[in-house]
Each structure stands twice: as structure tokens, then as C-alpha cells.
Ligand SMILES: Cc1cc2nc3c(=O)[nH]c(=O)nc-3n(C[C@H](O)[C@H](O)[C@H](O)COP(=O)(O)O)c2cc1C
Ligand code: SF4
């Protein structure tokens with residue numbers, strides 16, 4: 332993870348971001364997409380990469396950081412290889428999200444906002460995932476899971492272990 | 493009972509591709525629309541009494557009319573597919589399972605307001621929605637329904653699908669435009685209305701997913717037919733949602749104006765055994781509680797107001813008797829405090845204060861004057877005290893909660909404990 336701080340953005344990614352900026356109606360409109368590309372490649376957006384993206388898009392680093400830090404899904408700090416987004420909104424609260432949270436804590440030893448020591452999982456709270464008819468719900472990376480109960484949650488975590 | 497919005501859902505939950513959608517009658521409305529005058533489409537939509545399904549309930553026809561005829565170009569149509577109102581899951585169904593209906597709706601609506609560029613702003617967690625839209629858009633471009641000179645009409649349209657970075661305030665229509673511009677998405681002051689000056693200062697119309705998905709059906713079958721679908725003065729069906737401890741949680745397309753009790757008892761099959769429904773949030777986290785004695789209310793814009801709440805997104809959450817209403821309020825206000833954009837002081841500072849007080853009361857550490865402090869927040873975070881509607885929305889459940897759950901508040905404070913404590917913290 333330290334390498335993301337040390338390495339410059341790779342050339343293909345720089346070209347891709349420059350291309351996004353050129354094809355947007357106004358170049359800065361591409362900034363969210365650009366940050367996501369960096370995140371996809373390195374897991375998060377380091378200070379150094381933020382500076383580089385800002386220069387490519389024609390924003391100041393402060394402006395771009397103002398955007399990056401505003402969003403729940405742009406990570407400005409390293410995360411684990413898999414990110415668990417556990418819904419903590421009202422329907423999931425009613426349906427037992429606290430149980431899922433406790434079980435994750437027991438099995439992985441992490442609270443919301445923390446990463447396992449082996450760097451495999453980060454647990455983050457997320458607002459309503461629009462999966463309320465299957466609450467409690469969560470995502471692991473891009474995959475969505477609902478109707479969580481102790482057995483299901485255990486089986487899901489096994490898949491990523 | 494007709495269900496135009498969900499008629500094309502497939503048993504396997506997969507969206508129809510272009511061929512399948514066309515075989516089922518898709519893109520016929522577009523062909524018809526392109527032979528009409530744009531103003532005639534807007535007039536028909538206005539006559540259909542289609543009102544915004546995103547929560548505000550504004551007349552769609554009137555919103556479209558507000559774009560001046562001599563407005564500068566380009567003009568923009570923006571689809572609000574942010575759907576982050578807690579307890580709402582209706583737009584996701586339409587995006588994931590009827591993406592061609594969404595694309596056709598965008599083309600017709602853009603034609604009606606003569607917009608040459610459209611954006612669909614989707615929350616990033618909706619991964620399946622994003623891929624379904626991307627596929628449908630590519631097929632529509634290949635078929636000549638999107639692009640230059642659509643079906644020889646001379647009308648040209650570009651559609652962009654944008655994935656958000658994730659923040660509730662992006663669903664507020666002016667903040668959404670700011671987000672699309674690549675700036676920190678704070679709401680904007682009005683006037684000017686976005687119909688005059690929106691995205692990059694150009695005329696822009698922002699509509700909810702479900703709102704726009706009604707449009708092809710209105711064009712194809714007429715305003716009178718649409719008015720006939722509902723059980724109230726406004727037109728159409730509505731995707732009602734039901735969540736919480738009911739037997740059949742899910743989405744139900746029903747006439748606008750269907751009584752709440754019918755949605756709860758018939759369609760969602762009532763509460764699970766051993767649970768009683770004490771109250772519902774009828775349309776998301778920003779709507780006031782509706783109590784049992786008012787469950788007869790018709791779920792339409794005007795009727796729900798008469799029982800002190802609002803239709804909101806029409807996605808209903810049941811609060812059962814085994815969960816603490818104060819705990820639920822703490823959960824809701826945590827959401828609003830976290831998602832406040834921080835621009836104006838009452839909201840930025842007031843909501844965390846409200847959350848802390850509720851957490852203290854829930855933990856049995858509340859003081860009698862805390863209840864008054866909460867009531868004062870309800871007054872000072874209400875309409876006109878803050879820059880946008882997030883904070884007034886946050887006060888809807890709290891204000892009604894203080895009224896309806898007064899006894900529970902006092903019990904927590906007097907007994908210095910939560911009577912539901914046993915049921916908190918576990919799988920429930
Ligand atoms: C804090 C906040 C969040 C909102 N989120 C959404 C949303 O996720 N989706 C939506 O359609 N409307 C949302 N709205 C309402 C929009 O501002 C706007 O009224 C709506 O998109 C207009 O479309 P309609 O007239 O078709 O309903 C939100 C409003 C506020 C104040
Ligand atoms: S009310 Fe809250 S969300 Fe709206 S502008 Fe003010 S601080 Fe931002």
C-alpha cells in the first residue's frame with residue numbers, strides 16, 4: 332500500500348484520465364470518474380495521485396480534494412482487498428443489522444471503519460442500499476447480498492476468505 | 493388492474509434486450525412522439541396530472557413548461573437516479589429490470605423539452621443498474637434511437653450515464669447538477685430555477701426515474717387513460733414499497749391513491765406472526781410517522797398530508813412493537829447528521845446535537861429538558877431556516893415522533909433505561 336504513495340500513476344491510466352477529461356463537456360466534469368479509476372487500480376486515492384489527477388484535469392489539488400473527501404465512496408486512505416459495505420439505515424436497523432455487525436466483529440475482529448490485520452477486509456457503514464425488502468443488506472465489493480442471517484453471513488464471508 | 497411501469501418485468505428478473513423490448517411494443521411511443529409537436533407532448537403530460545415521484549410531487553407538465561421557448565442551448569434533461577432516501581428501493585427495480593423503458597422515456601422527455609443532452613445520474617452502489625443502462629444505451633444508439641437525426645426526425649440527442657461518488661445530498665436536484673459539473677456538490681440558491689439556469693448555467697430539467705418512466709405510456713395511450721389508472725385526482729400508478737417485519741416485503745405497482753391499509757394487509761400480507769405494526773414511515777426517512785388509526789389513508793399526494801405526513805417516495809417502512817421508536821429516531825437522525833452537506837449552520841450543527849441527545853435518551857442518560865431541546869430543534873430546522881430541504885426532512889420523523897411517542901420518551905427519561913433494550917444489539 333505504501334507503493335501507491337511512492338509510485339506515479341501508470342502511463343496507461345494517465346492517458347485514460349486525460350482522455351476522459353477531453354471527452355467531458357468541461358474537463359472537470361470527469362473528476363469523479365477519474366478518481367474512481369485511480370481507486371480501482373490502487374485501492375484508494377493517495378495524496379500524490381490526487382495531485383496528478385488534478386493536474387491532468389485542470390483543477391487545483393485543493394478543489395479536487397474538496398470533491399474527493401465529500402464522497403462516501405472515494406477512499407482517501409488505504410482499504411483492505413475487499414470492502415464490506417454494511418447498511419446501517421432504518422430498515423436494516425429494524426431487521427437486525429446490529430447482529431450482522433456483531434458477527435463481523437467476532438469473526439474478523441473489526442469495527443466499522445477498520446481493516447483486518449491481514450489487509451483482507453475493510454468494514455464500512457453505508458446508507459440504505461435500496462435493498463430494504465431484503466434487509467439486512469450489505470455489499471462486498473460490487474456484489475450485493477440481502478436477507479442476512481448468521482448462516483448466510485458466514486457463508487458469504489467464506490467466499491472472500 | 494393495469495401496471496404499465498412493470499408490465500415488461502421478466503420472471504427471471506433479467507431485463508429485456510432491444511429485440512425483446514421492441515417485440516413487446518417498446519419504442520412505439522417514441523415513434524409516435526417524434527410525429528407530435530414537442531409542446532403537445534408537454535400539454536398531454538400536464539393534462540395527465542403526472543406529479544413527481546422523487547418526493548416533491550411537483551407537476552411534471554408545469555416543470556417542463558417552465559423552460560422558455562427561446563431558452564439558450566444546449567438544454568439538458570437530467571434523470572435523478574440517486575435513490576438514497578432510506579427505505580426506498582423503487583427506482584432500482586426500473587433501472588435494473590426495465591432499462592429500455594428508461595432510455596425510451598429519456599428520449600421522449602428530452603424531445604418534449606427540446607434538450608439535446610441528457611444525463612442519467614445513478615448512485616454508484618447500483619452496479620447492476622449501471623450495467624443494464626450501459627447495455628440498453630449502446631443498443632439504442634446502434635438502432636438509431638439515440639444520436640443524430642433520430643428516425644429521420646431531425647432531433648438529435650446525446651445520453652450520458654454518470655455514476656455518483658456517493659452522498660445523499662446529490663439527490664437534491666441543484667446539488668446533483670453541481671455534482672455533474674465536477675464540483676463539491678452543495679445545493680444552490682434559488683432563484684434562478686434550473687429551468688432557466690441549471691447545468692453549466694443552461695436550462696435544465698431534473699426528474700425522478702419513476703416520473704419519467706410514466707411518460708412513454710402517457711404519449712402512447714393518452715392523458716385520459718393515465719388519469720383513469722389512479723384512485724385519486726392525480727394520474728397514474730405508483731410503485732409502492734413495503735419493508736420491515738411484514739410477511740411479503742417488496743414493491744407493488746398499484747393505483748395512486750390505494751389505501752395504506754390495503755398495501756400493508758393485502759399486498760404485503762400483514763405483519764409476521766408475533767409482531768404488531770405500531771406506525772409506518774410512508775415515504776422514506778424524510779416523512780412523518782403515520783399511526784395505526786390513520787392507516788385507512790389513501791396513498792396520494794394530498795391525502796397523506798391530511799394525516800400530517802407526506803407521500804414521499806411511496807416506499808413504506810413498518811415499525812413493529814419489538815423495536816424502540818427512540819432507537820429508530822436515533823438511527824434516522826444519525827443518517828441525516830452524517831449526510832448533511834455542512835453548508836448551513838442550523839443543519840450542520842443542529843443535526844449532530846439532535847443525534848447526541850437521542851443517543852443519550854436511548855442509553856438511559858436523558859434529562860427531562862432534553863425533550864424540550866429536541867422540540868426546539870424541530871422548530872428551528874424546519875422549512876425556511878435552512879438552505880435546502882434536507883434538514884426540514886430530517887425533522888419530519890422527529891417532530892411526529894415527539895408527538896406520537898411522547899410516553900416512550902418520558903419513560904426512557906424517567907426510568908433511565910430503554911424498555912426495549914433486550915432486543916437491541918442482536919439479529920432482532
Ligand atoms: C436531500 C434531498 C435528497 C433527495 N434525493 C432524491 C433522490 O434520491 N431521488 C429523487 O428523485 N429525488 C430526490 N430529491 C428530490 C429532488 O430534489 C427533486 O425534487 C426531484 O428529483 C424532482 O423530480 P420529480 O419532480 O420527477 O420528482 C431529494 C431532495 C432532497 C432535498
Ligand atoms: S440544510 Fe443541510 S444539507 Fe441542506 S444546504 Fe444546509 S447544511 Fe447542506
Ligand code: FES
Nearest residue numbers: 418423459460463
Ligand atoms: S435500509 Fe438497508 S437497504 Fe434500505
